Amino acid sequence: MIRTCNLQHFRDILLKLRSPSTLRLQRVSSDSTSDSDEDEGPRFPGAKTNWTEKLKFRHSDDIKPLPVYRVMDNYGKVIDPEQEPKLDKDMLLKMYKTMTLLRQMDLILYDSQRQGRISFYMTSHGEEATHIGSAAAVNDKDLVFGQYRETGVLMWRGFSLLQFVNQCFGNKRDQGKGKQMPVHYGSKELHFVTISSPLATQLPQAVGAAYAYKRAKNGLCVITYFGEGAASEGDAHAALNFSATLRCPIIFFCRNNGYAISTPSKEQYCGDAIGGRGPAYGIPTIRVDGNDVLAVYNATEAARSLSLKDGGGPVLIEAMTYRLGHHSTSDDSTAYRPAEEIQNWESPSWGHPIARMNQYLVGKGLWDEAMEEKWRKDAKQQIIQALLAGEKVTKLDWKEMFTDVYHDLPVDLQKQMESMEDHLKKYGEHYPLKNFISAP
Numbered sequence: 001m002i003r004t005c006n007l008q009h010f011r012d013i014l015l016k017l018r019s020p021s022t023l024r025l026q027r028v029s030s031d032s033t034s035d036s037d038e039d040e041g042p043r044f045p046g047a048k049t050n051w052t053e054k055l056k057f058r059h060s061d062d063i064k065p066l067p068v069y070r071v072m073d074n075y076g077k078v079i080d081p082e083q084e085p086k087l088d089k090d091m092l093l094k095m096y097k098t099m100t101l102l103r104q105m106d107l108i109l110y111d112s113q114r115q116g117r118i119s120f121y122m123t124s125h126g127e128e129a130t131h132i133g134s135a136a137a138v139n140d141k142d143l144v145f146g147q148y149r150e151t152g153v154l155m156w157r158g159f160s161l162l163q164f165v166n167q168c169f170g171n172k173r174d175q176g177k178g179k180q181m182p183v184h185y186g187s188k189e190l191h192f193v194t195i196s197s198p199l200a201t202q203l204p205q206a207v208g209a210a211y212a213y214k215r216a217k218n219g220l221c222v223i224t225y226f227g228e229g230a231a232s233e234g235d236a237h238a239a240l241n242f243s244a245t246l247r248c249p250i251i252f253f254c255r256n257n258g259y260a261i262s263t264p265s266k267e268q269y270c271g272d273a274i275g276g277r278g279p280a281y282g283i284p285t286i287r288v289d290g291n292d293v294l295a296v297y298n299a300t301e302a303a304r305s306l307s308l309k310d311g312g313g314p315v316l317i318e319a320m321t322y323r324l325g326h327h328s329t330s331d332d333s334t335a336y337r338p339a340e341e342i343q344n345w346e347s348p349s350w351g352h353p354i355a356r357m358n359q360y361l362v363g364k365g366l367w368d369e370a371m372e373e374k375w376r377k378d379a380k381q382q383i384i385q386a387l388l389a390g391e392k393v394t395k396l397d398w399k400e401m402f403t404d405v406y407h408d409l410p411v412d413l414q415k416q417m418e419s420m421e422d423h424l425k426k427y428g429e430h431y432p433l434k435n436f437i438s439a440p
């Protein structure tokens with residue numbers, strides 16, 4: 001009897017303890033002590049974190065900088081065989097040939113500007129691996145929003161030499177009807193949005209497109225390229241933050257080439273460059289050797305999968321590289337950087353992207369000097385042929401510059417067109433009007 005009574009009593013106590021009101025009471029009573037605040041952490045909606053009683057600011061030096069991921073050493077030797085991408089011979093040769101074709105096209109079109117044949121040009125000299133490694137790793141249908149120094153991405157997708165040349169001449173075969181400056185390429189068929197010069201405008205646009213892709217559930221992502229200089233624009237912050245909060249399938253590909261025209265990166269930002277900002281936005285981030293095409297390939301391939309995982313989300317890649325050429329044909333970079341610095345980065349021992357890939361292929365027995373010589377000759381020939389063909393094509397009537405912007409020509413543009421017409425009636429002989437086909 002005594003035993004039964006005790007058991008009953010014990011059961012009652014247990015039931016009481018389990019009842020929600022008792023639990024609530026217990027919590028309320030423990031909330032009143034400062035100890036439990038420590039247990040549960042701060043309740044502010046703005047951040048998940050702990051309490052501290054140490055008065056301490058966090059400095060950027062307190063955080064370890066992101067390391068630079070690489071596959072090859074400076075001489076094209078794979079460091080960890082596990083990291084070597086499993087790419088077949090055709091793919092590897094296409095990568096190398098596109099890198100070198102781009103280099104040759106840059107040399108010839110740069111010179112053609114110097115000869116007065118085209119008005120402006122920008123080379124990708126030194127950054128070929130960032131273009132080809134990333135372009136090869138995404139799906140050709142993923143949408144590209146470039147800055148202006150990503151010519152190799154379009155070349156990888158099949159934009160022909162003649163199409164590049166037609167755009168640079170602004171002739172009637174240019175898909176943009178000669179309205180844009182040279183190198184402002186675009187191709188609807190190749191999913192490459194037309195370049196616009198104002199820095200960073202492509203970034204929020206790319207996030208918007210990625211959000212639309214997410215809603216469409218089409219299994220594709222967006223990749224957007226930008227320089228470390230463009231990353232200082234407000235639009236870059238807006239794009240990164242929106243993409244993170246809306247979980248958009250997008251790869252932010254920063255080409256950190258050390259200079260934004262004459263502004264060196266050490267004056268462009270403080271802290272751990274552009275990659276260091278990624279985790280602060282809640283964006284998975286990797287810093288990669290942008291002169292190692294295999295490392296860029298691996299990083300971009302992994303970034304693509306990550307961007308599409310679990311409904312989507314942004315990924316940031318910071319590709320460390322060096323702008324070997326002048327910013328554009330309007331720039332002389334020797335005015336703001338020592339010639340010796342450029343020479344260093346040109347040398348194979350500093351891990352030049354083309355020399356490094358060449359050595360890798362030679363090491364695998366896929367390439368040799370005779371093949372190199374033949375390919376260089378062929379490539380040069382193809383580019384010169386395209387240049388001569390594109391140069392002969394006439395330009396559209398000058399009036400075209402007033403069309404296709406507004407549905408109805410606004411009054412101020414109408415006036416400008418009339419004034420241009422009067423001007424050409426008087427002074428037309430001073431212009432190369434024979435190069436323009438007359439208005440339909």
Ligand SMILES: Cc1ncc(C[n+]2csc(CCOP(=O)(O)OP(=O)(O)O)c2C)c(N)n1
Binds near residue numbers: 149199229231323
């Ligand atoms: C909004 C805006 N400001 C300034 C410029 C002038 N501008 C053209 S390119 C450039 C430097 C950009 O450097 P970065 O983003 O690092 O790219 P890189 O040219 O080195 O590839 C500047 C300042 C511009 N085009 N747009």
